[in-house]
């Protein structure tokens with residue numbers, strides 16, 4: 188099958204084939220990679236347990252595909268170009284040979300420090316090439332990495348370490364982001380007070396800042412590296428051996444450790460990168476996400492390296508020294524493909540077009556968007572002002588759980604609509620259902636967004652809690668994977684994601700579980716109960732609105748709000764702070780005690796038009812009280 192898709196007609200043909208012969212289709216894709224031993228069976232699955240296994244019996248190491256394979260023809264090709272936070276500091280350029288060397292050495296360091304196949308290793312690093320090196324070194328020895336975004340608090344780090352019992356953590360002294368200094372090692376030290384499973388902490392010296400080194404536990408990256416050689420034979424893993432855990436927020440309870448396995452994830456990340464961006468070997472690819480999120484895993488680290496691409500990596504923030512920084516980087520490094528998030532684009536758009544003056548953006552060939560629905564205004568700005576009307580925009584819909592992109596226009600085939608993730612990639616089989624669980628056929632329909640057939644990159648379980656995996660994704664509808672999103676299929680059959688239909692809120696592209704934020708708020712001495720909902724926000728897409736009940740009158744409202752914000756920052760991270768906090772006498776509850784969030788969401792949106800039936804509430808008067816105090 189020819190996978191070079193240049194027209195929509197060709198896409199339709201390939202798509203048809205992929206649905207009629209899914210196993211054959213994915214096996215052909217998988218054959219593009221190097222396997223130490225080929226699989227015996229392509230797929231075994233059921234969505235009831237659920238059990239999903241791809242490429243059974245196959246043996247491989249993903250780093251051999253990312254690195255060793257490139258030593259033949261691409262050894263001197265740049266793998267990573269790194270731009271520091273401060274534009275006056277030195278850029279770094281790392282070839283495939285050098286990256287291979289660094290990963291092998293660091294794999295040896297991990298082993299010398301006691302790490303082995305199956306161990307969980309936490310990575311808490313800023314946006315520096317060493318984050319990629321650390322991930323790949325774990326993968327090389329068969330250890331399972333659990334990257335924690337470097338904006339999370341110490342409490343969040345220890346929760347994640349303890350949940351999967353990591354034996355090691357890799358961090359750095361600190362990082363500057365814009366003018367902000369973030370002392371990562373200090374945050375880790377606070378976390379490790381509560382982490383008995385951690386035996387070793389490896390510290391990368393990024394800024395030369397003074398840090399506490401705990402003898403017997405902490406070692407320096409640079410001194411360990413000197414003790415080891417550059418040869419490291421990869422651990423040959425089964426296709427279904429775990430590759431990494433990545434924590435993500437759900438509607439209830441603590442974050443879930445989404446687990447991805449080696450063979451399927453590799454095939455997914457490599458295939459989607461090439462297909463969606465229509466990647467050509469000369470192109471410099473820049474994904475502006477952080478490695479701490481799934482987008483960074485699949486499209487900073489694995490996807491590009493599996494395609495011998497040159498990755499642009501940026502340590503800083505889009506608005507420092509000014510809101511022209513992204514465009515300076517595109518100009519300076521001649522970036523060809525830019526993959527960013529609607530939030531970032533909206534912020535840069537709001538900063539004003541004068542930041543685009545004198546910036547040469549002619550190198551750009553393809554633009555991507557991910558993480559949340561992109562509004563039309565931002566889409567057109569991206570298209571007209573950044574892409575100068577000649578770059579296709581790929582609006583890619585996917586999730587931490589899907590491992591890679593699922594819906595997206597394919598760059599270069601010319602069919603796109605603003606705000607639409609358009610169509611499923613070959614191999615992906617979505618469907619829409621109404622509330623009764625009936626499939627919605629035909630066009631011009633809207634419903635809950637599900638998948639009816641497995642794909643190689645899908646999560647296999649929630650670490651340590653398979654039951655939760657089953658309940659979260661496979662219990663709403665029989666034999667289907669439920670994404671948690673709502674979706675519309677328009678009159679032409681193209682898909683537009685309408686947003687989450689569960690209690691997950693997407694703030695600036697970060698997934699936040701309302702339950703987690705409520706738990707944090709409830710830790711305030713004065714708070715009896717709280718309910719957090721999302722509301723539309725010009726810049727962030729959505730922001731958090733907290734309704735709280737206090738046990739005594741609050742005199743200083745500003746102080747109270749600051750305290751609540753501080754608790755949320757400490758427990759989770761500052762990106763989860765509610766924008767609005769309203770004190771209420773009571774929450775709208777049904778007789779069974781359930782908070783009617785639907786009503787709170789409407790109030791938070793200032794939309795009182797159709798609050799629906801409030802007669803099932805214990806006390807319908809509550810709603811008027813809340814309305815009268817709206818911020």
Ligand code: WTA
Pocket residue numbers: 435480481482556557558559560561582583584585586587588608670671672684686687693696697698
């Ligand atoms: C949302 C990020 C609309 C969606 C890769 C999904 C999107 C959640 C898009 C997953 C898009 C992601 N259009 N919505 N192009 N991409 N989403 O796990 O609600 O951080 O369920 O993965 O982001 O967020 P996650």
